[in-house]
Amino acid sequence: MEKKYLAGKTLDELSGIVARMGMPRFTAGQIAAWLYEKRVRNIDEMTNLSKQNREHLAAEYEIGYSVPVEEMRSVDGTVKYLFKTTSGNFVESVYIPDRDRATLCVSSQVGCKMNCYFCMTGKQGFNSQLTVREIMNQIISIPESAKLTNLVFMGMGEPLDNLDEVMTALTILTAKWGFAWSPKRITVSTIGVKRNLTRFLEETDCHLAVSLHNPFPEERLSIMPVQKAYPIADIISLLRNYDFSHQRRLSFEYIMFSGFNDSLKHAEALAKLLKGLDCRINLIRFHAIPGVNLKTSVESDMVIFRDYLNRKGFTCTIRTSRGEDIFAACGMLSTAKKGEIGNKC
Ligand SMILES: C[S@@+](CC[C@H](N)C(=O)[O-])C[C@H]1O[C@@H](n2cnc3c(N)ncnc32)[C@H](O)[C@@H]1O
Numbered sequence: 602m603e604k605k606y607l608a609g610k611t612l613d614e615l616s617g618i619v620a621r622m623g624m625p626r627f628t629a630g631q632i633a634a635w636l637y638e639k640r641v642r643n644i645d646e647m648t649n650l651s652k653q654n655r656e657h658l659a660a661e662y663e664i665g666y667s668v669p670v671e672e673m674r675s676v677d678g679t680v681k682y683l684f685k686t687t688s689g690n691f692v693e694s695v696y697i698p699d700r701d702r703a704t705l706c707v708s709s710q711v712g713c714k715m716n717c718y719f720c721m722t723g724k725q726g727f728n729s730q731l732t733v734r735e736i737m738n739q740i741i742s743i744p745e746s747a748k749l750t751n752l753v754f755m756g757m758g759e760p761l762d763n764l765d766e767v768m769t770a771l772t773i774l775t776a777k778w779g780f781a782w783s784p785k786r787i788t789v790s791t792i793g794v795k796r797n798l799t800r801f802l803e804e805t806d807c808h809l810a811v812s813l814h815n816p817f818p819e820e821r822l823s824i825m826p827v828q829k830a831y832p833i834a835d836i837i838s839l840l841r842n843y844d845f846s847h848q849r850r851l852s853f854e855y856i857m858f859s860g861f862n863d864s865l866k867h868a869e870a871l872a873k874l875l876k877g878l879d880c881r882i883n884l885i886r887f888h889a890i891p892g893v894n895l896k897t898s899v900e901s902d903m904v905i906f907r908d909y910l911n912r913k914g915f916t917c918t919i920r921t922s923r924g925e926d927i928f929a930a931c932g933m934l935s936t937a938k939k940g941e942i943g944n945k946c
């Protein structure tokens with residue numbers, strides 16, 4: 602019999618399992634602590650469960666964590682990890698140490714349906730959803746797991762297109778019986794999948810980042826097909842119904858493309874679009890990818906753009922690029938790995 606996995610199970614699900622197996626109710630909490638606090642890799646290590654209960658559990662279940670299959674280290678300390686998924690594909694996670702912070706950028710899907718012109722993951726097309734176990738595994742199975750202070754869902758895939766699994770991962774990360782993290786340590790990035798945005802905003806307190814990239818609808822549509830189904834103006838109207846003036850943070854991601862979206866006219870339109878919203882704007886350098894005819898903006902244009910937005914009352918910063926020497930743009934390593942395997946077949 603193929604074994605099922607315990608990793609990624611919530612306390613409610615574990616309670617159902619122990620009840621079915623005739624174990625005491627409190628065993629569910631003990632198993633959750635072994636999975637998410639002590640992070641053991643083998644049921645036999647759950648030493649406060651009786652030997653009989655461990656054997657019983659191990660007859661049907663295994664834990665289901667798996668270590669990365671490859672890693673690339675940057676001179677700046679960034680590490681890119683590659684994980685093999687159940688579907689036989691690969692996803693990436695990037696560990697980014699920065700003074701007293703240690704952030705992990707996690708993937709939510711294998712590939713992506715959204716097909717943004719500038720994105721390597723988009724070029725892969727959609728392959729499959731990651732399960733909550735595969736999302737949690739990225740966080741638990743890197744050597745630096747215990748050092749992590751922050752998480753960003755900015756790896757491969759669109760988190761709001763896999764919301765059930767992402768929400769369960771957020772529950773495990775923030776529940777007392779799980780990681781017990783504050784939701785303020787977690788940021789979910791989206792291009793604005795409106796149908797799921799409301800649920801995310803209502804049911805979590807995690808920070809939100811929206812990938813905007815161009816304030817003009819036609820121009821945005823030319824690089825982001827999602828603009829057709831979910832225009833950015835509608836997303837912004839929806840966001841105006843929520844309070845981002847306290848603990849919860851709203852930010853907009855804006856990749857700066859030379860001669861495409863980096864003029865003062867764009868900065869003015871962006872300021873107009875976001876007027877009155879409590880938000881930050883992050884300007885990002887474009888990581889060039891093969892076959893895409895766009896270049897990152899020069900530093901002086903980014904500075905002019907940033908200063909204009911700061912004068913308009915926004916908090917706008919230029920994000921430092923990390924791990925340039927290890928293909929840090931998401932999707933590059935997994936695409937290379939896919940090609941390697943494809944070539945071998
Ligand atoms: C890979 S996406 C994943 C999260 C979500 N799908 C989104 O688009 O917000 C995370 C961020 O990376 C940005 N990005 C994608 N390709 C990039 C590239 N080649 N250079 C710089 N940033 C890129 C996206 O625009 C987005 O802001």
Ligand code: SF4
Pocket residue numbers: 713714715716717720721722723724756757758759792
């Ligand atoms: S930028 Fe985000 S939404 Fe667009 S293709 Fe890449 S992963 Fe998908």
